[in-house]
Amino acid sequence: MTSTVGLSSLLIEADTTEEGSWAVDRLVPASVGLLSLPTILHALSDPVRLRIVSQLADGSERTCGSLDVPVAKSTCSHHFRVLREAGVVSQRVDGKCRFNRLRSDELEQRFPGLLAAVLRAYESSDPSRA
Amino acid sequence: MTSTVGLSSLLIEADTTEEGSWAVDRLVPASVGLLSLPTILHALSDPVRLRIVSQLADGSERTCGSLDVPVAKSTCSHHFRVLREAGVVSQRVDGKCRFNRLRSDELEQRFPGLLAAVLRAYESSDPSRA
């Protein structure tokens, strides 16, 4: 796999070689070159996911439960899965928590200005979450 | 309605007052303030629609049939409807033709940089249509 860090921390990435592990269907696009624009736009076209992404926009790592989203936790987990599979977010497992972060750098490298424009648009269109 | 031009040309806009006319369900968001970010991102998240938008990016007016899209004409019409209802495109009827144009200015006013970033991302990710 791409990288593992010490202790109980594990970075889940697409180029993992552990076929059969539970992480297999949790893949994230391996390299920035594989990020698909339609897939990313679709991932960002849902209000709940936009809200999630907005709360990750400061670069912080957030757990599923620490987010302010008006859906059941299973639904939240689903949305994170969509974001991960689109390559918008990556997940790091640490103990019993899963820390999610925006893949800002990778997205910026592949699609310069895109995420920033979407986030700016979101902040300007939803004053309650600005 | 917002505006009509002379001759047989008719601009289809949302603030039309013709309840019951055939144009009623072909509405385009009335003002730039009503454009919805999730709706726009959804409209742009389909490969065919991205291709359409890309071909309108030079500011030209194009008819449905003059576009290079690999779908049936009814499907193309459907995609234009989605784009219109999201406010991404507006349509002008002239004779037996419907001319579509990108609402670049309105989008730029409401969500600065968004359309440009998407178009740039598209061109860079799909060399065959660049």
Add this chain to the structure above:
DNA sequence: TCCTCGGTACGACGAGTATCGAACAATAAC
């Protein structure tokens, strides 16, 4: 008038999606 042409409407089909509750798994705390 009849026919063609550009486009839309409609119905159908298969696929995908957003949502939830409940069950499950893994870790941490007791």
Add this chain to the structure above:
DNA sequence: GTTATTGTTCGATACTCGTCGTACCGAGGA
């Protein structure tokens, strides 16, 4: 070991979407 916490998975439901063929409509041209 038992319990609590955190998040995923599964099944179910209702809805949406992309696609097509066909039928239809309005405008022009024969």
